[in-house]
Amino acid sequence: MITFALLDWIWLILFIVLMVICGAIFYRLGKRSQSDFFLAGRGLPWWLPASSVYATHTATDTPIWVAGVVYKYGFAGLWYAFFAAWCAISAFVSTRIFRRSLAYSQAEWQSLRFGGLGAEMLRGWVAGWQVFMNMFILGWVGIAMGKLCNLLFGWDLWVGLVIFTTIGAIYVLLAGYWGVVMADFQQGVIAFMIIVIVSIWGVIAAGGPEQIISKLKKYNSTCEWKVPEDVPPGAEGYIRLSDPETGNVLAVSQEPFTFVSGFDEEIYKQNESRLKSLIAGNTPAEKLDILFPTGRDSVFSGKDYNIIWTAGKAKKMVTIEYSVEGQYGWQIIDENHLDGQVWRINPFSFTGMFKGQFPIAWFVTMMIIALIGGFGMGTNIDWYAEAQRIQSARTVRDASYSIWAGTGLVLVRNSIWAAAIMGFFVLFPEIASSRDYEMGWYIVGFKYLPIGMVGFLFAGILAIHLSTVSTQLNLGAMYATRDFYHHYVNPRASEQKLVIVGRISTFVVLIGSFIFGTIIGEEITQWLIFALWIMAAGVWLPNILQVIWWRFNSWGYLSSWIANLGLSWLVVWILPHFGILPELPDYMQFWILIVLNALIYLPITFLTKPENMDHLVSYYVMSRPIGFWGPVKKEAIKRGLL
Amino acid sequence: MILNILLITSTRIGSPWLGIIIPAIIFTFSFIVTYLLIRHFMKKQ
Numbered sequence: 001m002i003t004f005a006l007l008d009w010i011w012l013i014l015f016i017v018l019m020v021i022c023g024a025i026f027y028r029l030g031k032r033s034q035s036d037f038f039l040a041g042r043g044l045p046w047w048l049p050a051s052s053v054y055a056t057h058t059a060t061d062t063p064i065w066v067a068g069v070v071y072k073y074g075f076a077g078l079w080y081a082f083f084a085a086w087c088a089i090s091a092f093v094s095t096r097i098f099r100r101s102l103a104y105s106q107a108e109w110q111s112l113r114f115g116g117l118g119a120e121m122l123r124g125w126v127a128g129w130q131v132f133m134n135m136f137i138l139g140w141v142g143i144a145m146g147k148l149c150n151l152l153f154g155w156d157l158w159v160g161l162v163i164f165t166t167i168g169a170i171y172v173l174l175a176g177y178w179g180v181v182m183a184d185f186q187q188g189v190i191a192f193m194i195i196v197i198v199s200i201w202g203v204i205a206a207g208g209p210e211q212i213i214s215k216l217k218k219y220n221s222t223c224e225w226k227v228p229e230d231v232p233p234g235a236e237g238y239i240r241l242s243d244p245e246t247g248n249v250l251a252v253s254q255e256p257f258t259f260v261s262g263f264d265e266e267i268y269k270q271n272e273s274r275l276k277s278l279i280a281g282n283t284p285a286e287k288l289d290i291l292f293p294t295g296r297d298s299v300f301s302g303k304d305y306n307i308i309w310t311a312g313k314a315k316k317m318v319t320i321e322y323s324v325e326g327q328y329g330w331q332i333i334d335e336n337h338l339d340g341q342v343w344r345i346n347p348f349s350f351t352g353m354f355k356g357q358f359p360i361a362w363f364v365t366m367m368i369i370a371l372i373g374g375f376g377m378g379t380n381i382d383w384y385a386e387a388q389r390i391q392s393a394r395t396v397r398d399a400s401y402s403i404w405a406g407t408g409l410v411l412v413r414n415s416i417w418a419a420a421i422m423g424f425f426v427l428f429p430e431i432a433s434s435r436d437y438e439m440g441w442y443i444v445g446f447k448y449l450p451i452g453m454v455g456f457l458f459a460g461i462l463a464i465h466l467s468t469v470s471t472q473l474n475l476g477a478m479y480a481t482r483d484f485y486h487h488y489v490n491p492r493a494s495e496q497k498l499v500i501v502g503r504i505s506t507f508v509v510l511i512g513s514f515i516f517g518t519i520i521g522e523e524i525t526q527w528l529i530f531a532l533w534i535m536a537a538g539v540w541l542p543n544i545l546q547v548i549w550w551r552f553n554s555w556g557y558l559s560s561w562i563a564n565l566g567l568s569w570l571v572v573w574i575l576p577h578f579g580i581l582p583e584l585p586d587y588m589q590f591w592i593l594i595v596l597n598a599l600i601y602l603p604i605t606f607l608t609k610p611e612n613m614d615h616l617v618s619y620y621v622m623s624r625p626i627g628f629w630g631p632v633k634k635e636a637i638k639r640g641l642l
Numbered sequence: 643m644i645l646n647i648l649l650i651t652s653t654r655i656g657s658p659w660l661g662i663i664i665p666a667i668i669f670t671f672s673f674i675v676t677y678l679l680i681r682h683f684m685k686k687q
Contacts (some may be wrong), residue, residue, distance in 0.1 A: 002652070007661055007662065008661075011665045011669070014669060018669075018672065018673065022676045024678055026680075026683070029683070029687055041687075048658045104680065128685065182676075182679060182680070182683075185675075185676075185679060186672055186676050186679075189668075189671070189672055189675065190668065190672055193668050197657070197664065201655060201656075204655060205653070205655060446652070447652045447653060448652070448653060448654065449654070449655075449656075449661075450654045450655070450656045450657065450658050450660050450661045451654065451658050451661045452658065452661020452662055452665060453661045453664060453665065454661075455665075456661070456664070456665040456668070459665075537673070544653060613674070
């Protein structure tokens with residue numbers, strides 16, 4: 001826990017007041033119409049939605065996630081966050097097409113692109129899914145705030161979740177999207193500055209850039225290891241390193257270590273402090289020698305450790321294995337390029353084409369998903385919040401600039417964060433548990449910033465939190481109001497009534513997020529990867545096809561969604577559970593789902609009729625999509641519409 | 643566990659004056675930018 005000085009409280013309270021007033025002051029503009037409450041009247045210059053894109057995608061869980069991948073994979077881990085580069089193509093393709101359509105939401109766009117019953121079903125599905133997803137996203141960023149407050153102040157998880165999400169809800173309820181985008185601008189400025197400041201302090205604490213590089217060169221090699229839980233207590237174990245190409249053994253534990261059940265915090269702490277001295281031990285050697293665990297060590301079953309061996313003239317790649325009770329039955333722990341720690345500063349330190357924790361095949365998959373995904377709509381979960389910003393820009397050009405600049409800032413921000421995390425690693429290289437090192441960026445700030453700056457740092461974190469919370473509240477409410485209430489329940493509702501329904505929907509989404517937050521609790525990362533990436537894998541290509549191919553119809557798109565829901569569970573959970581399919585890396589699951597899903601939606605597309613030509617022509621004339629639209633373009637020219 | 647240890651053993655770097663100067667500069671900057679933003683849009687609307 002940390003202690004706030006009076007100065008810290010002063011800065012924090014001042015910033016909270018400024019943030020809430022900045023949003024709430026636009027109450028008068030927000031209540032004028034549905035367009036004002038959800039799109040700020042579609043009249044914003046590019047830099048406002050751009051700052052909102054940046055601020056929204058900087059959430060309390062983002063530094064946790066970035067710290068996790070950079071601490072584990074070094075600078076190469078930044079590629080995990082490179083999906084934001086979808087803006088490079090999207091800004092000039094799908095962004096422009098979407099802005100021209102004038103749809104409020106992605107759900108509404110479905111009924112402009114497609115027609116008939118299929119389009120209505122798609123609109124209802126996308127709207128329902130988005131209301132759910134916004135509650136879910138709010139739940140997880142809220143619980144991340146709860147965890148941080150638990151660490152800093154010792155509060156129960158729900159306290160941080162409820163208090164700080166409710167503060168954001170105040171100005172969203174009052175001023176709608178006007179409040180969101182104006183507060184985002186101010187919060188974006190504060191958040192960016194605090195990220196830069198913490199990174200500077202992190203690098204200084206580690207001795208400066210030259211010292212960081214010099215220390216990494218001297219550090220010994222490590223490999224994370226979660227000790228198996230099913231080993232009998234008291235059993236003896238060995239570690240060995242071998243050449244992955246020839247299979248030749250390069251080093252074996254000289255003496256066995258012991259597996260221990262239960263947990264003793266004192267012994268675990270002693271181990272951690274010994275590990276630090278072994279990693280930073282500056283003991284370059286001619287031959288490989290395993291330093292931990294060795295004969296005098298005990299490791300607790302089910303706990304995380306670092307296996308350590310000497311740096312020096314070791315192989316670039318080694319296979320790390322363990323054995324229980326004798327030197328047979330070796331189990332692979334990992335295969336990696338682990339000669340010392342200098343690989344951490346190389347963003348291209350791959351572990352082979354398909355092998356190891358960071359293969360080139362994974363990298364290529366990430367590049368394709370990010371860059372080619374820019375041709376489509378909804379290829380990335382971020383798209384749905386961006387779609388609102390695109391429509392709030394005053395022109396098509398403003399929309400393009402806002403998406404390009406906003407997501408560009410996100411990529412720059414990631415690099416600045418990475419500097420602080422590298423400093424954190426040099427200072428604390430022994431941490432083996434991801435739950436601990438994921439908090440690295442927060443630790444650097446709260447541990448090293450001077451008095452007064454601690455309160456300012458918390459204000460920055462609050463800015464990060466509120467910017468995300470406010471967007472998701474308003475976005476979820478927009479789908480509920482525009483695509484459910486206005487479209488299905490009361491199409492003749494007045495503008496004033498729609499604003500009132502917008503406020504009620506905001507409140508419902510807020511309450512839903514509290515329920516989700518308490519359900520999510522501590523276990524989140526695995527569900528996040530599944531929900532945001534794998535469950536979206538099968539619809540990645542259909543999301544592009546719906547934009548660039550005239551013949552792709554509503555039944556093809558709808559079937560891809562339905563098929564993907566079943567197939568993703570099969571490929572990721574059910575088939576591996578019964579041993580029918582091995583547990584595959586996530587990038588291989590992605591490609592399998594792409595192929596399997598295509599085997600369903602492509603035949604359905606060709607077996608059902610194309611969309612009505614009148615509907616397609618009116619969509620084409622309004623949106624001017626690129627790609628394979630030849631027959632529709634010809635028809636539009638024939639009718640004298642182009 | 644380790645996080646609490648790291649936080650308790652804080653090692654503040656830099657003069658305490660920085661805790662006043664840096665937030666004050668950023669606070670003032672934010673205030674001015676926010677004021678200009680509000681004035682611009684209130685006038686325009």
